[in-house]
Amino acid sequence: MRGVFVDANGSLADIFDRQNKAGDPAVRINRDADIKAEQIPALLDGAEIVIVDHTALPTDVARRCNGLKHVVFLGTGARSYMNPEQLGELGIEVHLIKGYGDTAVAECAIALMWASARGIARMDREMRAGNWLREDGMQLTGKTLGLIGFGGIAAEVARIALGSGMRVIAWNRTPKQFAGVDFVSLDALLAQSHVVSLHLLLNDDTRGFLSRERIAAMKPGVILVNTARGAMVDEAAMIEALKSGHIRHAGLDVFNTEPLPADHPLTKLPNVTLSAHSAFRTPEASENLIHAAWEHCRRIAKQA
Structure with a gap:
């Protein structure tokens, strides 16, 4: 063979x-x-x-x-x-x-969350351009992290986030238990989370899962992190929410089109932190x- x-x-x-x-x-x-x-x-x-x-x-x-x-x-x-x-x-x-990269992807999700909360990528860009940009970040200690889907990667994210003093809630399609994590309805997760992180597998049921309606149901000023698959999110609705400020910042490792075109709307938004589908690397x-x-x-x- x-x-x-x-x-x-x-x-x-x-x-x-x-x-x-x-x-x-x-x-x-x-x-x-x-x-x-x-x-x-x-x-x-x-x-x-x-x-x-x-x-x-x-x-x-x-x-x-x-x-x-x-x-x-x-x-x-x-x-x-x-x-x-x-x-x-x-x-x-x-x-x-x-399971091969659960820890690697989880660490990337956490990194995107922190970078999004403090606007690090934007400050880096501005300073390289000669601008001394200073603005308030979001302090994450005590904030609520909502995990959509709870497999091995989400469990690692929860472990790290709990250790940093965050409250962690999760929604999963089948019942799960994990020390320190409260499992709630999807509606409750969207309404309560200061940070939402996606951890679902892409299939016919999850394609477009984070729809326009579900994005609208998220807490105003939420941070969105996606290290799963771009197709799970209504991209147009996400971009509109980023422009309006309903989504404070998005940390994205995955996209509908990869490699991401240089003229893609996401590359023009200041409140997006991008990485090149490298969470597992x-x-x-x-x-x-x-x-x-x-x-x-x-x-x-x-x-x-």
């Missing part, structure tokens, strides 16, 4: 190569991280396993990948890049990797990620 890691950046390629063990299935690494979907069939050349980091795999392209049976997607957000159900109808199974998370990818490949090969 053969595999191809089709879009490995330099660091992931090195880790993948280093974690290769004797007896592992043969997996070739393509070190060009900027491939197009149309190149995948030729790159696979009949291989049964494809490892994908960030490249789209449309169903019509997958149909041309002769022999392909397994997609190992490096993360949980495969739906942003492919349609797992349609691939399943072609006999191609999509394997996800969960730490050496520790990358090691965990590639280890899990190899484990998928080894299991698939044994079952073949």
